[in-house]
Amino acid sequence: MTQPTPAIVPQSAVRRLPRVALWLFCAAYVLPGLFGREPWKGNEFTAFGHMLALAEGASDWFNPSVWGQAPELDALLPYWLGAWAIQIAPSWLSAGFAVRIPFAGLLGLTLASTWHGVYYLALSPQAQPVPFAFGGEAQPKDYARTIADGAVLALIACLGLTLLSHEASPILMQLAFVSFAFYGVAALPYHPRYSFSALSTGLLGLCLSGAPSFAVLMAIGSGFLCLLDRQSTSHQTGRQHALWLLLMGLAVAALATLLDVWQWRLMPLHNDWQEWRSLLRLVAWFTWPAWPLAVWTLWRWRRQWTSLHWSRHLVLPMWFTALTLTTAMVTRSSEQTLLLALPSFATLAAFALPTLRRSVAALIDWFTLLFFSGCAFIIWVIWIAMQTGWPAQPAANVERLFPGFQPSFGWVAFIVALAATAVWIWLVTWRTAKHRQALWKSMVLPAGGAALCWLLLLTLWLPLLDFARSYKPWVQQIQGVMAKQEAYEARTGCLLSYGLDVGQMTAFHYHGGFDIKSIETTSNEQQSTCPWLLVDNDLRPELASVVRLHEWNRVRTIRRPSDNNEDVTLYHRRHP
Template sequence: MTQPTPAIVPQSAVRRLPRVALWLFCAAYVLPGLFGREPWKGNEFTAFGHMLALAEGVSDWFNPSVWGQAPELDALLPYWLGAWAIQMAPSWMSAGLAARIPFALLLGLTLATTWHGVYYLALSPQAQPVPFAFGGEAKPKDYARTIADGAVLALIACLGLTLLSHEASPILTQLAFVSCAFYGVAALPYHPRYSLLALSVGLLGLCLSGAPSFAVLMAAGSGFLCLLDRRSTSAKTGRQHALWLLAMGLAVAALASVLDVWHWRLHALHNDWSEWRSLLRLMAWFTWPAWPLAVWTLWRWRRQWTSLHWSRHLVLPMWFTALTVSTAMLTHSSDQTLLLALPAFATLAAFALPTLRRSVAALIDWFTLLFFSGCAFIIWVIWIAMQTGWPSQPAANVARLAPGFVPSFHWLAFVMALAATIVWAWLVVWRTAKHRHALWKSLVLPAGGAALCWLLLLTLWLPLLDFARSYKPWVQQIQSIMATQDARETQNVCLLSYGLDVGQMTAFRYHGGFDVKVAETTPTEQQARCPWLLVDNDSRPDLGHVVRLNEWTRVRTIRRPSDNNEDVTLYHHRQAQ
């Protein structure tokens, strides 16, 4: 016999979160970081290099490569999206901004599909609250809408989502398509046509985004769940859905084979406790604050997923979470893989809301209030120190960590940051004074605090972060050194590189306008036509095997500002002097 649901929810507890407030939450999270910055070093700039090469027609669309180097992931669609955006952008828009626009839309798609997926899971009879003897329990649609609102707030609050979801890189594309597939499976009993379309988009998108094996496993596991689910659909319909998912898995496998993107990048489980400890620490902060609520959900709803007649609103996000976390344990990029688990974690966290005790909810509120208010205070103090020099210690720390950085004041950024801080203060007062019975109340402060701190960082600290994480100041510094050696214009001037990665070479091509060539693939007679040579310091001992050192004069070693581990040595060809 199926045990009753642990959710006891009156109609007064499912007060609707105003749509304007939810949209503002999402906008305050998605839009900061889209404007006013250059592509940042790391995954974003490497991906941007391949997008720029496709847009300029120097790379093959089905075998992307730049300077002879293929992408780390066998992804196609993320680079296509960025390249198409660059090609369609107006002349006044930079390529970096154009490439980020489709990825900001993908983040918005992630939030939207997560909301709709959780909404249909919460509509299932097993997820509904206990009916009262004399009525007054929450209405099904109002309850489902409240749980879905809580899931989006939980997703926004996850600390691991912040940086990776705002980078124009393949992992954000994978996140959006995982969310589409999640919505498709969740809504199958209610809207089969739309669900099958979303599943098709999600699985094929994952295949083209560098995760074909993950898509096949997701299709197979979801089909198996559809086959076993006897309570949401009939046996015949369940078999049809399972067969369709199996067919989609085979189609993904076939497409991956045709495009030659079928590669496994898994390694054996760690046998070192320190590695496991690092992974557990990563999972703890990356999925915070969703994971404690998810654990609470599994405990309070344990009779609904441990019995023979399990509930799909629990088993489905559990399957997505288990698949993603187990994959993260077997990959070198655990943080990026864990990103794909956040929609499922947020779903489980949302179903904790109907069962939370008042003391637990108060603990969440107080911890969130202190943590995010403290973070906001630190951001403001350091910004004031950058502008005025007081307090002196934060100003000295900024000068030490980012040598050469000159602070600037921007009225628009200041007004937006001030407005966000005032809204946060109002939100704290509102949370403690009104709507105490709304289910989503415990996630308003975590989501609002995460959005506040991200907005403050990308307004007040944007010049500092852009200086520290972009390559532009470094390129300009090297150009100024070149100008002291040779007064000629550096635009379209040949630049040999040795030991530089794709991101660094793209930076000199994009920010400096150099015609970058790789020394290893450039014949010796053509090397003499390049007046400049940049060498990564780690590769300098082998430089004599690639170029004729007697033809080059060492100028100096230039370290990238704010990074002591990234420096290059500049050489000038003697014939150009």
């Protein structure tokens, strides 16, 4: 027989978190970053380049490439989704904003899928609290709803979710499909038809978004767990579920082979302690504050997952977590891969809530209060310094780090930030009052603090962040240099590049309107019609081997205002 559950929960402790409050938490987290900014450098702008090329008909839909460069991930669906968004968007909507809309929906889908997955896991008999002798224990559905609320709050609170989940890139689509597949496996004993639909969508979506091998492993491992599950389903039903998951794994493998999207870019395990320590540090901050609660869950519920009659509400998220962490150890993009582990980490963290001691809950509250209040205070102080010049030191630091940045004041951003800060103060006051019964109470301040700081950054600091992370100021700076040259207006259309990556080339095409061409893939005849040449400064010594230098005048070397590692040198073609 299984050991008694460690959860002792009265009905009074499963008071429902108001739906409006939960929706506001999610909206305050999802919406900031959607408005008022350009695509940011890195994964987002590189992906945006491929989406824009597809939308403009400059790339093959089944073999995406731009300027002769294939995407880093052999993905199709993320680029298709972005291209479709650009094509159907009205003319007054910028392509960058149009792309972010469906990806914001994917983040919302991640939160919703995590909630429903945890809800069905918490409904399982092994996850239910201890029944009281005279009644009064938490009712199953109320208990499951409360645990699911706590899981969503724990997911929002994870530090690693903040930036990557707000970028229109393939990794966000993978996160949405992982959470969708997680929901499908979790709900199998309760709604097989809906679960099979969710699993099919999740696994096939993962295949098309650049993770076919991950999808196959997920299907096989989840099927094996269904086969061994004796508590939630009968033996025959478990076999049927396992067989269906195996077939889905085969279907994913066949589709990946047909579309040629397999990729095995694995590295051997690290043999250097410094690399392992860096990876452990990354995991520690990326999954904070979910990982300490997840460890506490594994300890307090240890009898439910170490015995032969294990509990699916623990083993299933453990399997998803183990698969993702293992993958992160053998890939170069560890940070992106770890993003896929956050829904399962949040699930394990949520099951710690019924077992937390009051002293531990108080420690979480005080640490969260001090940490996020301090972060919010720093954000406000630096914003005031940018606007007024006082305090002098933060203002000087901003000017030194971001030369050329001109602060601007926006009433809408200011009012939203002020309202969010007021809500945070109210939330802290509410939490420190005598509201000690609801299980989700320990996750309110972490989730609220994470949403507050992200919202403040994307309102008060949005002009600064956009200046630092977008390419638009850099393109405008280079256009200003071009404007001083002879015949700029008449000959500005074509621009040759040497050593620039996809994101940088896309920036000059999108922000500057240039017909940009890579010098490595352009014929001599086509090169002769371009009046401008832009060269990565590190490759200047090699330039003589690819162009006739006597045909070009060096204009100047231009440094990107917020990044010393993106110096480029501009050349202008000499008149014949």
